[in-house]
Amino acid sequence: MTLFVDMDEVIADTYWAHIELYNQEFGEQLTLEECYGKEVWQCVPQERQESVRKHATRNGFFSMLKPIEGSQQILEQLVKHYDLYIASAAMQYPNSLKEKSDWLDDFFPFINWKNRILCGDKHILKGDILIDDRSYNLKNFNGRSLLFTSPHNVHSNGFERVNSWHEVAGKLI
Amino acid sequence: MTLFVDMDEVIADTYWAHIELYNQEFGEQLTLEECYGKEVWQCVPQERQESVRKHATRNGFFSMLKPIEGSQQILEQLVKHYDLYIASAAMQYPNSLKEKSDWLDDFFPFINWKNRILCGDKHILKGDILIDDRSYNLKNFNGRSLLFTSPHNVHSNGFERVNSWHEVAGKLI
Numbered sequence: 001m002t003l004f005v006d007m008d009e010v011i012a013d014t015y016w017a018h019i020e021l022y023n024q025e026f027g028e029q030l031t032l033e034e035c036y037g038k039e040v041w042q043c044v045p046q047e048r049q050e051s052v053r054k055h056a057t058r059n060g061f062f063s064m065l066k067p068i069e070g071s072q073q074i075l076e077q078l079v080k081h082y083d084l085y086i087a088s089a090a091m092q093y094p095n096s097l098k099e100k101s102d103w104l105d106d107f108f109p110f111i112n113w114k115n116r117i118l119c120g121d122k123h124i125l126k127g128d129i130l131i132d133d134r135s136y137n138l139k140n141f142n143g144r145s146l147l148f149t150s151p152h153n154v155h156s157n158g159f160e161r162v163n164s165w166h167e168v169a170g171k172l173i
Numbered sequence: 174m175t176l177f178v179d180m181d182e183v184i185a186d187t188y189w190a191h192i193e194l195y196n197q198e199f200g201e202q203l204t205l206e207e208c209y210g211k212e213v214w215q216c217v218p219q220e221r222q223e224s225v226r227k228h229a230t231r232n233g234f235f236s237m238l239k240p241i242e243g244s245q246q247i248l249e250q251l252v253k254h255y256d257l258y259i260a261s262a263a264m265q266y267p268n269s270l271k272e273k274s275d276w277l278d279d280f281f282p283f284i285n286w287k288n289r290i291l292c293g294d295k296h297i298l299k300g301d302i303l304i305d306d307r308s309y310n311l312k313n314f315n316g317r318s319l320l321f322t323s324p325h326n327v328h329s330n331g332f333e334r335v336n337s338w339h340e341v342a343g344k345l346i
Contacts, residue, residue, distance in 0.1 A: 002297065004297075085297060087297075091274065091286040091287070091289045091290075091291075092286050092287075094270075094271050094274040094275065095271065097267075097270035097271050097274060097291065098267050098268065098270050098271055101264065101267040101270060102267065112293070113264040113265050113293050114264070114265075114293035114294045115293055115294070116264045116292070116293055117264075117290065117291070117292040117293070117297065118264075118270065118290075118291045118292070119289070119290040119291070119292070120285070120286050120287035120288055120289050120290070121287045121288070123299075124175065124177075124258060124260075124290065124298055124299055124300060125297055125298075125299060126296075126297055126298060126299030126315070127297060142299070
C-alpha cells in the first residue's frame with residue numbers, strides 16, 4: 001500500500017511559525033485560538049497581511065519549523081507497514097526546496113530520499129492513501145483521503161478527518 | 174492527457190556536461206562517440222571514476238547544463254496540447270533542487286511551478302505518457318512509455334524509442 005504524507009501543517013508546524021514570526025515582528029500576542037478557521041494572514045490587520053503571506057519566501061522559514069506532535073514516532077512505525085512518501089507542494093518557493101530536504105534529514109532521517117516528493121499540484125500522485133490538511137489536494141486524489149486537522153481547516157467538511165498522529169496510528173496501523 | 178517529461182538527458186544535457194568536466198579536469202579529449210552504450214564514468218580509467226560520479230553533487234553542475242536540441246521549441250508546443258509536467262528524480266542531490274528550479278525558469282519559463290515535480294522514485298506518477306531516458310523509470314509507469322535516446326541507452330530494448338524532440342513532436346502533436 002502506498003501512503004502519501006504532506007509536510008506543512010501535517011508533519012511541520014508552519015501555522016505556529018507564522019504566528020511566532022508575526023508576534024516577534026509586530027510586538028503582538030496573537031494566539032492560535034484566535035485564528036481557528038482562518039489562515040494566519042487573515043487574522044492580522046490588512047496592512048500587515050502581505051508581510052505574513054511572504055513568510056514562506058524567506059530564507060530559513062522552513063528550517064525553523066517544529067515537527068507536529070507525534071509525527072516522528074508514528075511515521076517511524078508507518079514506514080514499516082507502508083510504501084510511505086512525503087509529498088509537499090513546494091515548487092512555488094524555490095528557496096524552500098533544499099531547506100525541506102535538510103529538514104527531513106534532521107527530523108525524519110528514516111525516510112529515504114527515494115521516498116520524498118516536492119511538487120506543485122498533487123493530482124499526479126498514484127497511490128492508496130493521502131494525508132493532507134488541504135481539501136483541494138484531497139479532492140483530486142483517487143484513493144483514501146485523510147484530512148489532517150490544522151487550525152485553518154477546523155470548519156472543513158466532506159473528508160475523513162484525523163485530529164492527531166495518534167488518531168492516524170489508530171486508523172492505519 | 175497528462176504527459177510527464179524527465180529532465181536529465183531528455184531536456185537537460187548532463188551527458189555532455191560530464192564529458193566536458195572530465196576533459197577540462199584531466200586534460201583529456203574523450204568524445205561522445207567513445208561513450209556510446211555506457212555511462213560516462215564507465216568510459217574513464219578506474220581511478221578517475223569516482224570523480225565523474227560525483228559531478229552531480231557539485232554546486233553549479235545543474236546550472237551549467239545546455240537544453241537538449243529542440244526541447245524548448247517542442248515543449249512550448251506540447252504544453253498547448255497536454256497537461257505537461259516536468260518530473261525529475263532529483264532528491265538524491267539536495268543541492269540540485271534550487272538549481273533545477275532556476276534552470277527551468279531560465280530555459281522553460283512557460284512551464285509553471287505547479288507543473289514541476291522533483292522526486293525520488295517515479296512509480297508514484299499517475300498519468301498517460303512518460304518520456305524518460307531510464308528504462309527503470311519507464312518500466313514501472315502504467316501509461317505509454319517513451320524511451321528518449323541518450324548515448325548511455327542506445328543498446329536498450331523493449332520500449333517505444335524517440336531519437337529526438339522532432340520525433341516526439343511527430344508522435345504526440
